[in-house]
Amino acid sequence: KQEVTQIPAALSVPEGENLVLNCSFTDSAIYNLQWFRQDPGKGLTSLLLIQSSQREQTSGRLNASLDKSSGRSTLYIAASQPGDSATYLCAVKNYGTYKYIFGTGTRLKVLA
C-alpha cells in the first residue's frame, strides 16, 4: 500500500531564504508525482508534475526533483517570499490507477 510522508510538517523562514521541502513514498512503482499548493480555505493548485521517467521539473523559482528508486522527491523554493506562505502537498499516482495518494503536507510561513 502506497504511503506518502512529508517532512517537515511545518516550517517558518525569513523572507529571501532558499528552502527545501521533502516528500517520501513507500512504493516506487509510481506513474507520476505532483506538488500542489493549498491556501487556507482554498482548493489545490498544481505547481509541478514529474513523470516517472523524469528527474526534475522547474517553474520559475520552483524546482522539483524525483528519485524514484529511493522513493523521494524534493521541492526547492528559491528566494522565498511572504506570498509563498501556504501548505504544500506532495501526491503520487501509481501505475494502473487514476487516483492520487497525498501526503499530509508542509505548512510554510515566510516572514517579511
Place this chain on the structure above:
Amino acid sequence: GAGVSQTPSNKVTEKGKYVELRCDPISGHTALYWYRQSLGQGPEFLIYFQGTGAADDSGLPNDRFFAVRPEGSVSTLKIQRTERGDSAVYLCASSPTRQSTDTQYFGPGTRLTVL
C-alpha cells in the same frame, strides 16, 4: 476559462440528515474525481468517474456515500444519515482524459460540518 466549481462552498447540517454536494468540472473534461480532506490531513480519494460511469469507487468509506454523474459532466456526491465524522472539506477534480499523465484540476471544495 472557468475552472472546476463546487457548490455550496459551505454546508452545515445536523447529524442524521441527508446532503448533496455538487461539482461542475471544466468543460470537456471526461474524468472527474472526488476527494475528502479532514483537518490537518492530505486529501483522500473517494471515487473516480470516466464519463458517466464510476470507474473506481474504492475510496467511498461506506454505503452512506454515493455519487452520480448522469450526463458525464456535473457530478453530485450524496451522503445519507450524516455523522459528525463526515465533517471535512470535499474536493472535486477533473482532467481532460483518463491518461495517467493528465494533471488533475481541483475545485475550491465544499466544507461540510455535521453538528
